[in-house]
Amino acid sequence: MTDDAIDASGVELTYADGTQAVRGIDLTVPRGEFFGFLGPNGAGKTTTIKTLVTLLRPTAGEIRVNGFDALSEGRAVRETVGYMAQETSIDPELTARENLRFACDSYGVPRSERAERIDELLDLVDLADVAGKRADDFSGGMKKRLDAATALVHRPPLVFLDEPTTGLDPKARNRLWEYFRRINERGTTIFLTTQYLEEADALCERLAVILDGEIVSEGSPAELKREVGGEILDVNVEGDESTRAGAADIARSTDLFEESATVEVTPDGITVTSERARSRGTDLLVALRDADITVTGFNVRAPTLDDVFLAITGEHVDTDEGPEPTDSLAADGGGQSGRGQAPSGHHSEGSEDA
Numbered sequence: 088m089t090d091d092a093i094d095a096s097g098v099e100l101t102y103a104d105g106t107q108a109v110r111g112i113d114l115t116v117p118r119g120e121f122f123g124f125l126g127p128n129g130a131g132k133t134t135t136i137k138t139l140v141t142l143l144r145p146t147a148g149e150i151r152v153n154g155f156d157a158l159s160e161g162r163a164v165r166e167t168v169g170y171m172a173q174e175t176s177i178d179p180e181l182t183a184r185e186n187l188r189f190a191c192d193s194y195g196v197p198r199s200e201r202a203e204r205i206d207e208l209l210d211l212v213d214l215a216d217v218a219g220k221r222a223d224d225f226s227g228g229m230k231k232r233l234d235a236a237t238a239l240v241h242r243p244p245l246v247f248l249d250e251p252t253t254g255l256d257p258k259a260r261n262r263l264w265e266y267f268r269r270i271n272e273r274g275t276t277i278f279l280t281t282q283y284l285e286e287a288d289a290l291c292e293r294l295a296v297i298l299d300g301e302i303v304s305e306g307s308p309a310e311l312k313r314e315v316g317g318e319i320l321d322v323n324v325e326g327d328e329s330t331r332a333g334a335a336d337i338a339r340s341t342d343l344f345e346e347s348a349t350v351e352v353t354p355d356g357i358t359v360t361s362e363r364a365r366s367r368g369t370d371l372l373v374a375l376r377d378a379d380i381t382v383t384g385f386n387v388r389a390p391t392l393d394d395v396f397l398a399i400t401g402e403h404v405d406t407d408e409g410p411e412p413t414d415s416l417a418a419d420g421g422g423q424s425g426r427g428q429a430p431s432g433h434h435s436e437g438s439e440d441a
């Protein structure tokens with residue numbers, strides 16, 4: 088038996104229509120880790136999670152979760168994981184407490200333990216004061232917190248959070264981060280997917296980046312940033328796209344930067360990633376001035392995870408900002424659509440264990 092929360096190797100998943108969503112993933116997540124799984128839309132994050140929680144049977148590969156084999160011991164896997172899916176699993180017609188009671192039912196939490204566990208979870212996500220109010224009246228942030236709580240009623244040692252903060256305003260997002268940290272500090276392993284790189288940076292000890300169904304990079308946020316190679320020089324210039332393209336050509340054609348340096352045209356100017364960003368930055372400004380390009384601002388900074396993502400995938404993360412509900416009662420417009428269904432971990436849209 089492995090000591091890891093997740094131990095997967097060679098996992099592949101091809102959908103019935105032939106889409107190869109996951110192409111040979113190896114993944115190890117030690118118990119207690121706060122692990123982040125990043126990738127652009129359609130990269131295969133949700134599909135990977137669904138194979139790990141046994142909602143989908145992999146086309147190939149081996150998966151052990153909490154020491155159980157995902158193929159032959161699917162029930163044990165499902166009993167020891169929590170899954171907060173992208174779609175909410177809460178019922179807007181029920182109160183917060185009723186939603187948690189329903190989740191206890193679905194997960195088979197012993198009756199004698201329910202009341203205490205529900206109170207504990209309502210406290211954990213700061214919903215004790217509104218426990219008797221209908222979820223329909225909650226803001227987007229409160230619904231997400233309730234959703235997270237429903238995934239925890241059976242005290243799973245491992246929780247999957249699939250883009251848990253998408254569409255929330257920064258305040259609501261920060262609050263959720265607090266709860267996720269609390270859950271992790273209690274010893275729960277967390278597997279998080281997110282579109283927000285600052286979220287991954289703030290929360291995760293280790294990250295893997297998935298692209299077209301394959302893991303293309305793995306490490307701590309600091310290690311991934313070091314992989315970018317150097318620092319980032321952002322230069323803002325006056326003028327239209329052709330001026331910016333001209334500025335980029337100058338940055339590329341001078342011998343100021345090493346060969347592996349990259350130059351990208353941005354909406355405001357150019358961005359140079361180079362080991363010499365700091366030492367040669369002012370020389371670049373002189374070269375631009377000599378070419379009659381007006382520089383309106385510049386800044387040298389350490390790489391962010393967004394720069395890592397750009398370097399790996401060739402694209403910025405599409406953060407897909409939705410409406411921004413405030414984090415107060417009845418202020419939502421967030422439009423969640425719970426239908427009184429069982430917690431997501433109990434959905435089955437793929438295979439069941441034998």
Ligand SMILES: Nc1ncnc2c1ncn2[C@@H]1O[C@H](COP(=O)(O)OP(=O)(O)OP(=O)(O)O)[C@@H](O)[C@H]1O
Nearest residue numbers: 102104106108126127128129130131132133134135
């Ligand atoms: N049921 C399905 N049948 C066929 N193809 C699917 C199905 N579900 C997902 N896909 C495809 O599989 C690929 C991976 O999708 P997946 O949802 O796992 O990606 P993701 O990284 O989670 O993206 P997102 O961030 O948009 O949720 C995509 O090409 C997607 O269109």
